[in-house]
Amino acid sequence: MPDIDLRHLRYLIAVAADGAITSAADRLGMTQPALSRAIRALEADVGVPLLVRRARGVALTEAGSVLVAEARELTDRVDAAVNRARRAAEPEVRLRVSARGCDIAVLQDLTRSYNNDHADAHAEALVVDGNLQSELLRTGGTELALIRAPFDADGLDSDVVAVEPRVVLLPSNHPLADRGVVDRAELAADPVVVWASDGPAERAYALGVDRGDVPAVAGPEVGDVLQLLARVRLGDGIAFVATSLQHAVALPPDVRMVPVNGLSAAELRLVWRAHETSPHIARFVRHAVDGVPVISSEAR
Template identity: 30%
Template sequence: MQPAYAQQHLMELRLLRSFIAAAEDGNISKAAVRLGMTQPALSRQIKTLEDELGVPLLERGAHSFSLTASGDLLLREGKGLLERADMLEHRIRASAKAQTIRVGYSPSLTAGILAPAMEAFSQLHPKARVELSDLSSLEMVEGLQKGALDLVVTVPPVKEVPEISWVTLQQQAWRVAVPRQHALTAKASLGPKDLHEQRLVIYNQREYPDYWAMITGWFKSQGINARVASECDGVTSLISAVEAGLGVALVVERIACLIPERIVLKPLKPQPAPICISAGTLERQSRDKVIAVFIEELKRAGEIDYHRTTT
């Protein structure tokens, strides 16, 4: 059975807003004040809505009212309808003006997510611009806090930053990046004992403190003693160090598309906790509808990419 608002009569959104305001307040007089109209005018609008739908929405008493079953259904379903209508209106208005979204990202985490999200977003907001900055995790958090960035795509820091909110895009498992000439390439998968006494290539501690803490903490929990052979300032230098044979590195599986032929990615069992790739924004920007649309496209791209790479 279709909900009431999907029947033959197409209700006006203005009438729906009036009904929802009254239903939420539980009092027509209070709702009328909130809507900036008189009580009789609001009552007439609700009656008009009932006439259009052909069903009673309120059970009226002497000084109060309650919702009928149809009214309760319309309240629940109508909220979602108004949200979608508001989003559509915003998209139409936003398409007429330019907006720039400054995005900090990590290439090793966003491959397969960022590009398709930007393509889909540009179709919804053709006049909006997206400025990309390849940054470390520390630089991204600082960029948000200082107002230099509007959005970041990275792994949330272990220590919560109160003014930043995060939306999960994708979870990624870990792999071991091994030079092709390394003895470990002969193994189908690697375990903690295979990493014991190995030379380790790792992101540097200052710019990637959470990565450093996670890797070293997991090594300690597994009884692995590894020597840090190279600290890198980004994914490009990390890949170059592994390719040059300086050591092995723990990386997320998403990095596979960036790996050259002279490096092999090996499964790792048991796994450290999976990496949670997320989009972060300042709390005060949470109501920016254009940024919200971009985050939705990032989420959609993350889901599609995950199913594509796991099937």
Template identity: 40%
Template sequence: MGAVEIRQVEYFVAVAEELSFTRAAQRLSMTQPALSRAIRALEKNVGAALLVRTTHGVTLTDAGRTMLDEGTSLLARVADMTSRVRGAAERHAVLTVTGPGCDASLLDRLVRSYNDSAPPRPARAIVGTPEDQVERLRSGRADIALSRAALDDSGLDTVVLRREPCRVLLSERHRLADKDTVSRADLADEPLVNWVGTGTPLADPGLWPTGLPGRPGPEVSDGLQMLAVVRLGQACALAVPQENGAQAEGTVSIPLTDGPLVPLRLVWPRERTTPQLRTFVQRAVASLRAGQEIDADPR
């Protein structure tokens, strides 16, 4: 037996409350295999089977019911402790803003714009992946996140900074590479990169009520894989305009005329809303207001 980690307890409580690894993984914004591994590690650490897995879902063992009761109480105490510690450090703490690497330029611009106002609590930027934004917020490692994902979490507040036109990323040798624009019809027979795991916000079914353009192409799980298959001409990919206009070598980015507008949001835990965080949001909205649609979207 080994030491039990708080994160393992959080994962177990999600599975126990949902009685489904699939729904719990969606709630935690993580992959189902990773969640299964974490639960198996927890069972090994406590030396007891906590769940009975069936084709219809999961049920709790006696030990699992005890773990749920104790785990829920523990997480509540941890949240209370975190809130008190955060409150004590609030005056001198840095406001941490996170976002994916593809938005590093915009993230830097928003943070510098805020810090130029000489706030009592300066901001700093940290770059992660699109998949880990919610986890950073929940763990307290970030105060606010830049995200395009549609987050189904009643504990989060959001504001839409702008809505970005969808583009298509192609190899510079692709048959469509010389076109000024493309349509869904142009992509009808084209393979589209098939994201596995948590995927990409641009492939959110909510943006594509009639289905994604093209047909399923090679599977990818990160940005480097995606760029590789695009450069090789094995598939095209969905994209949004880059803040600095940069273009990956060997690729072209072309507007998709009948594609959706993709919302770019700031997201933060409602319970940790502070005057400094509100000020950051207000300055971010102001800096992107010109020519853009700004929507308040509280959850």
């Protein structure tokens, strides 16, 4: 079997993501004929067609779908290996730990306390888009991440750092806004604001139906916390969030936070690449799990 050019695998992944050779070529910074030649060369090396040409774009064959799935994992591992090799040449051990902006307090506490306790390594706090955290881990862009469960854990390991109840955000004119506590079933008819990037498990969690067959109505999709708050203020939907959100952002005066019975808890997990062998990463995990208090061990 001929050696496969890793660049050709990356090209195929880009074409699969775009569904068109022309737009993939633009994104890769190369001409369309050059990309077409590279894909044909890859098909020749593999020995089977990988793409079906259509009037509008291209589609993967069954063989192409299998190869793209394997190639994504392979290229992620190569990227991670290169990043680990570069880190090994650095004079100081550096651990990059990411979190979303709403989890900055935990991130600061963890990295500062770790750096105070361990002079032979440095933990660097990074605030990133939550949608990028898992991919940065897989490709070696970061070593650790604080990620809210549920998330895509393929190729990753994790441990719980904190658990807290979830609450519902309601507009102040909602009939239940002044209640001391509500049941999830009482909110069954209300549209629930959800995250645009959610997969099936994340969507069920956002809707508050991950515990069982509770009716739910999916409401507007949003991309960040400010959009979520705006939708609630406007009465477009309600939202289920971690209790600690009130410490991360200023809640508008016309939004109420009400405890809910029947919701699963909010878990914050420390995540790293599966099969990681670094003793420094293992030490940071022990530091995090042993040193950060659990906010609440049970959901309401």
